[in-house]
Amino acid sequence: MHRQDRAPIPLWPLPLSIALLFLAAAHVAYALSVHGGHVPACVPYWEGCVSISRAARHGLGNHLFRLLVIPCAVLHALVWWLSAKWLRGGVAMLVLGILSALALAVYATFLGTQGEVYQFLRRYGVVVYFGFGYIAQLALMRRAHRAQALPAPTLAVMSSLCLVMLALGIGNVLAGAVVDDPDAKDRWENILEWWLGLLMVGWHVALAWGWRRQSLAVRLFDTGTQ
Numbered sequence: 449m450h451r452q453d454r455a456p457i458p459l460w461p462l463p464l465s466i467a468l469l470f471l472a473a474a475h476v477a478y479a480l481s482v483h484g485g486h487v488p489a490c491v492p493y494w495e496g497c498v499s500i501s502r503a504a505r506h507g508l509g510n511h512l513f514r515l516l517v518i519p520c521a522v523l524h525a526l527v528w529w530l531s532a533k534w535l536r537g538g539v540a541m542l543v544l545g546i547l548s549a550l551a552l553a554v555y556a557t558f559l560g561t562q563g564e565v566y567q568f569l570r571r572y573g574v575v576v577y578f579g580f581g582y583i584a585q586l587a588l589m590r591r592a593h594r595a596q597a598l599p600a601p602t603l604a605v606m607s608s609l610c611l612v613m614l615a616l617g618i619g620n621v622l623a624g625a626v627v628d629d630p631d632a633k634d635r636w637e638n639i640l641e642w643w644l645g646l647l648m649v650g651w652h653v654a655l656a657w658g659w660r661r662q663s664l665a666v667r668l669f670d671t672g673t674q
Contacts, residue, residue: 456665459530464656466523467649473516474500474645477509484508492642496635500645501559501574510560517556524549524581527655531588534664535595541587548581578644582617585610585651592658602658609651616640616647 478498481487486506490497504513528545532538555573589606592598598606623636 456667458660459534459664459666460656460660462523462527462530462656463652463659466520466527467652467656469516469520469523470645470649473513473520474503474642477513478503480509480512481506492638493646494639496638496642499634499638499641505560513559514556518553521549521553521556524552527652528584530666535588535591535597538587538591541584541591544580544587545584548577548579548584551576551580574641578617578648581648582610582613588655597662598658599661602654602661605654606651606658609647609654613644613647613651616644 478487478492478500481498481503482489484507486509487498487503492498492503504510525546528542528549531545532542535541551573555577558573585606589598589603589610593603620637620640623633623640627633627636
């Protein structure tokens with residue numbers, strides 16, 4: 449078969465796979481950690497008894513989390529690279545997206561290790577992943593809006609998710625400044641972390657929906673998307 453005869457490959461499963469892998473990694477790892485007696489059982493979105501990091505730090509849950517999240521980080525990088533091709537530019541978006549993906553991979557790789565290095569990588573890995581990823585998302589939406597590359601309803605959903613993520617980030621800062629009880633502060637930070645992760649998943653689902661609506665696809669050996 450000649451190269452030009454190859455069928456185009458739809459791109460929407462890539463961001464959808466990111467969402468599904470991240471959801472499975474966090475929740476299945478937490479269930480395994482509860483079953484192994486490593487963490488308490490609760491509804492972390494409401495009770496905040498455990499962070500995502502702690503939920504995936506022990507035993508089999510840790511191995512499964514790494515197994516799913518490291519490929520997820522690779523898919524993150526691929527989605528940002530394809531987005532730059534699709535939108536025909538956006539160097540800052542691409543660099544921030546790649547750094548976010550790299551931070552996620554480093555975080556997952558060292559999750560469960562001990563010592564000051566782990567604490568540093570865990571804290572700043574999460575910050576860089578969410579922070580740089582969030583800015584890259586804003587850049588993507590801005591370029592897509594200008595180029596009319598996504599349907600208006602899709603952009604509206606993505607923008608709403610980003611606004612809620614911003615509100616949660618501000619809430620996290622306020623909780624750290626206002627709440628004096630360390631246990632209560634930890635609970636609030638855990639709750640916000642779970643919801644922020646869920647909203648990040650939702651954003652990738654919305655991107656997948658938009659790419660599917662636009663029939664975005666790529667041919668093997670081709671240099672761009674169609």
